[in-house]
Amino acid sequence: MKRIILSLALVGTLCLQVKAQKGLAVGSKAPVFTGTDQNGKEVSLKNALKTHRAVVLFFYRGQWCPYCNKHIKELQDSLQLLTAKDAYVIGVTPETKENIDKTIKKTSAGFSIVQDQDDSIMKAYGVNFMMDEATFTKYKGYGINLETNNGNNRHTLPVPATYIIDKSGKIKYIHFDPDYKKRASVKLLLSQL
Template identity: 60%
Template structure:
């Protein structure tokens, strides 16, 4: 039964984000500067001056088991990623309280940014609005977007991952409208090594 519910939700999600395409490999990465979950200013330009690459990923929230699993994989492989010169940044629409829940669940020690006005999500073309039907279904499964995001506009990101090279270009893109599919750490490491 749970498998069928997952298939239905996946189909609804794919229909909702049909207009989103994400940025393509080779494009200039939109720059940003924001405070992370530890109050530290995360400035993409500054980070690229001191790191070989940035792994930038978008996640839906602490309520999403696929997001938590992916964040845990990134955390488990953080030494490998940073050892190759990468800086990891997560972006979510969730409130700082819910980012703290993500950290508790995954032990994430890298920067996580609350994208309050969705500027970063919009710049990377990963934002979409959840319709009333899917919102109700998610709420029925315990994912109250209004409570989690602290607003009533029901915006989520496609859970995309980008690797940004030192030159500010996207050297790797994983953009899949199916929220159950995420890139592997080995693909990220390969992209970083090739930059």
């Protein structure tokens, strides 16, 4: 019971923190970005859209987040369905390469995951937020050290948002919810592709 109350308090605190974040709007031009994925491959939105009909771009918090791992596993389990619609899947996270590897081990993710080392991709998509010191300390008490996980002391996390970007580079669909437990279902993503 104590754990449930702590979890609810943590959700409430994080929801208040990200309330100001809005993300981008459907129909707006998706910010271009380039990053390096877990295999050392350069991944760019521009190049992905040259060779695919759409990009499913999602942001996740880290390997320590069970909701992120569940969502990534669902994307991986349905990857053939997504690629059958000519979609290229890209995950973006602030966590280090070492922790991305842990995510992949937990989820068997076979798509590109890019470390957002300077938070520039999260900022461009309007999903970044700074964790306040009290919440950072609470997380540390749960054994989650963002400084170690992300390799910096910025305490930045993304709202776990998902964007579908069409061939023209416009945002066709957005799932943006400050409640980190809520994610876009694969069924919904498939219906939007």
